[in-house]
Amino acid sequence: MADAGSHAKRPDNSFTLTEEGMRQTQELLFFAYRDFTGEADALLADFGFGRAHHRVIYFVGRHPGMAVSELLGILKITKQSLSRVLSQLINDGFILQRSDAADRRRRHLYLTAKGVDLERRLTERQSQLIAGAYQDAGAEAAQGFRAVLRAIINEQDRARVAPREAVE
Amino acid sequence: MADAGSHAKRPDNSFTLTEEGMRQTQELLFFAYRDFTGEADALLADFGFGRAHHRVIYFVGRHPGMAVSELLGILKITKQSLSRVLSQLINDGFILQRSDAADRRRRHLYLTAKGVDLERRLTERQSQLIAGAYQDAGAEAAQGFRAVLRAIINEQDRARVAPREAVE
DNA sequence: AATTTTAAGTCAGCCTTATTGACATATATG
């Protein structure tokens, strides 16, 4: 309650934005993200991979043919950091490179069949967790969930993920 | 509406749960969590601290007097891992320990004034990011956001965070 | 009273993922 006296308690945006509420949200995010990534971690470990590998597989799968520089731009890590995981993924046959026909300095990245398969298995687990949460929380909550996530993200990346809510 | 032909294809929960939608959510979570944690990272770096320190400060601040074993249970890391950051925080005067009067093996953890101040500053930044996102997305979306986060979290931790939505 | 269990902490070594800095190579471009 915490509202002294006045009749029309809170007008419309009745989420209180208390310090307590904010802290709680931060805590929820911490636990939720840990459980979310935990889903895939176990499977990755079977291949001797970590989260870094997952991210590479994920984004290459989502943007087939992307250049190394583009991947660096999305992941926001150094090329030395990327190099290690990317080399592993290429050596182990999950990703392949092809030089650009026009500009042969650029190398396009693709998932191999093996890579596609792993990507699918990783995504599947996490999808199930989220789908379950959507079921529990309801369609409206799911919509709100995505809207808030999108609002948290900086504009540049926001545009990259989804060109809008793409309603309907 | 993307609903082909048949009359009552999907009953009520008309969110499509497409593979694409799931992938998008995963991507949103990745970017959002990165931006969320990035807020605090800069400030932490000023003290030579990292995210691990933040988590300790956060949970001790939220549960003053908690024992080391309880903290380990929440963070789900080994005591050797915790030891490193906890020792630093104690040596640098952000956290203090006090032995339990009854069971003197147990040591209770508290934030010092310095610790409280840092915690507040860290939380403030992240609160602002989330509050802004709530403003953008609306009160209803904010509610849905928390509901989905809660549903993602395993039951044990879910109970720990918030004993329910604690409406009003 | 002696033994075992528990809470906390330490030492040593290893792994992953990130960093910076310095270079190397091939290819475009001016």
Add this chain to the structure above:
DNA sequence: CATATATGTCAATAAGGCTGACTTAAAATT
């Protein structure tokens, strides 16, 4: 031809996890 760009590599460093092996102090059990 000179310079800039895209990619890759070598080397060193750091944070933050991990396992395993102990220690110390205090409580609990037998």
